[in-house]
Amino acid sequence: MAPIIQVFGFSVQAGPLATLVGFVAGLWLSSRLAALRHLDGGVINDAGFYGALAGLIAARAGYVVVYWPAYATEPLSALMPSLTALLPWTGWPAGLAVAGWIVWRKGLLRAGLFDVLAPGVALLAMGLAGAALLNGESPGQPTTLPWAVTIWGESRHPVPVYELAALAVIAPGCARLLRRDLPPGALALAALAAYAFARVVIDGFRADVPLLAGMRVTQLAGVVVCATALLMIERLTIDD
Amino acid sequence: MAAKLNGAGWTRRLALLAILAGGAWTWISRPQAPQAGADAPAARVGAFAPDFTLPALEDGRPLRLSDFRGRAVVINFWATWCPPCRVEMPALQQAQRDMPDVVVLGVNQQESADNVSRFMREQGLDFPIALDTAGEVNRLYRVRALPTTCFVDRSGVIRDIVYGGPLTRALIESKVSGLR
Numbered sequence: 001m002a003p004i005i006q007v008f009g010f011s012v013q014a015g016p017l018a019t020l021v022g023f024v025a026g027l028w029l030s031s032r033l034a035a036l037r038h039l040d041g042g043v044i045n046d047a048g049f050y051g052a053l054a055g056l057i058a059a060r061a062g063y064v065v066v067y068w069p070a071y072a073t074e075p076l077s078a079l080m081p082s083l084t085a086l087l088p089w090t091g092w093p094a095g096l097a098v099a100g101w102i103v104w105r106k107g108l109l110r111a112g113l114f115d116v117l118a119p120g121v122a123l124l125a126m127g128l129a130g131a132a133l134l135n136g137e138s139p140g141q142p143t144t145l146p147w148a149v150t151i152w153g154e155s156r157h158p159v160p161v162y163e164l165a166a167l168a169v170i171a172p173g174c175a176r177l178l179r180r181d182l183p184p185g186a187l188a189l190a191a192l193a194a195y196a197f198a199r200v201v202i203d204g205f206r207a208d209v210p211l212l213a214g215m216r217v218t219q220l221a222g223v224v225v226c227a228t229a230l231l232m233i234e235r236l237t238i239d240d
Numbered sequence: 241m242a243a244k245l246n247g248a249g250w251t252r253r254l255a256l257l258a259i260l261a262g263g264a265w266t267w268i269s270r271p272q273a274p275q276a277g278a279d280a281p282a283a284r285v286g287a288f289a290p291d292f293t294l295p296a297l298e299d300g301r302p303l304r305l306s307d308f309r310g311r312a313v314v315i316n317f318w319a320t321w322c323p324p325c326r327v328e329m330p331a332l333q334q335a336q337r338d339m340p341d342v343v344v345l346g347v348n349q350q351e352s353a354d355n356v357s358r359f360m361r362e363q364g365l366d367f368p369i370a371l372d373t374a375g376e377v378n379r380l381y382r383v384r385a386l387p388t389t390c391f392v393d394r395s396g397v398i399r400d401i402v403y404g405g406p407l408t409r410a411l412i413e414s415k416v417s418g419l420r
Contacts, residue, residue: 004384004403011385013403067414077408084402085411136284152282193258200262204269208286215270223262230255 003135015131016083022127023052029175030120036178037112044108044116047099055095062090111185111236115178118191122171125195126164133160140205157205166198183236193229196222283381285401289315289392292377294347294370297356303345303370306396312342312419313392314412317378319349320359322386328406329363335412336367342416343368349386350375393419 005014027048031041063085064071064078071078078085103109132138140157148155174191200222203209209216281288293304305313316332318325336344346369348356353371360369372378381390389407391400400415 002384003382011404063414067410067417070410070413070417074408074410077410080408080411082402082404082411084400085414152284152287197258197262200265204265207271211271215266219262219266219269223259223266226258226262227255230251230258234249234251234255 005134013083014134018130018134019124019127022124022130023048025127026120026123028120029123029171030117033119033175033178034116037116037184039108039113039116040106043103043106044113047102050102051095051099054098055091056086058094059086059088059091062087111183111188114185114188115174115182118188119171119174119178122167122174122191122195126167126171129160129163129167133158133164138163139207141207143205156207159202159206162202162205163198166195166202170194170198185236186233189229189233189236193226193233196226196229200226283390283398283401285398287398288396289313289390289398290380292370292380294372294377297348297353297360297369297371303368305345305392308343308345309396310394312394312416314342314344314416315381315390315392316344316346317349317372317381317383317386317388318346319351319386320355321351324405325387326359326363328387328408329365331407331409331412333363333365333367334409335416338409339413339416341420345370347372347377349378349383391415391419 002014004011005017006012007017027045031044031048034041034044060078064075066087100109103113136151138159139151140159142154143157144155145157147158147161149158149161150156170191173194174187177187177190200219203216203218203222206216206218209218211217212220281290283290289305291304291306293302295301296303305315314332314335316325316328318329320326332344332346335342344367346367348369348371350373351371352373356369356371360366370377381388385403387405387407389402389405390398391402393399399419402411402415
């Protein structure tokens, strides 16, 4: 666990750095693979970049609006480069809306786009899992297994490592399947089903998930998402 | 021509298998007891802030974190040699003055009382400072960089951790507004 790492003598927050690496790598991979679906990789790059920028701006603006009484007397502090003053509920929708608008304007908003994005999103998810590992988040149940990691003073299942391992299978699997002639959207749904099922298995080892009727909410949601995605593949294929 | 994925309805069978196997694993792996260690004190968001007792800079009396239970606490790990720590000190002082129901607690990292006293006097600061001379609380909170600031709510749970700085008064106030 290392929430802060030293890079060339500078203290850097490891979690955001891992997320950034995952995002850049994912965007690069998806834009490179776009040609396999006859899509313009440059548009995907633009959508990713401007979407992220818009998301960050909207997240900061949302934070400042919500906490305006605090910022009213010193509005310039809204420009401080801090990753903690962000509101996800305004950032994510704005980022997705801008990215969606760019791909829609270029005529790329179709099912095949999601197939191309699947391996890239898997890399982004690897970055997020890496961030969780470095920040000591998602603690697992206590265990004496030899690969246990010490989190918060106790040997525990390395849940983010399990997630990284699952994604390390899903990401290249998606990239390979892109070369096959599948109905548009089928690959993205298969990737979603695989990830959801992986979470069902992995979250069985987690120690910090809210419960519903004595069971972990994320596992229950994973079963529903996995089954739904698989049934949607069937519909896609029949419709095709 | 797209490949046929559903030659024999296998996605439907796979969905059924996912429901049965996933449901079974969800049931088998359900926590048998309160999730082990999940609510133990730890220096992470959502956990109870680990308790500590350190001597106060002002008079050497023991300052105990749990004595502040019932009030929101801003724990700021700092040192006089750390430039962003020095820059954010007036903001912390102002936060303490503007929000008397909030405790701003500076935890100085391994410096002498004389050195810290001189700095506080020169800067006109008077919020409580605890002296972590041996770095004991530094290790307890796994402080990797200075400044690090933990925002603890009235029940003693850490609601946010800000690594680095300098903090502005507005940022402190926005974080504290969720604690009260």
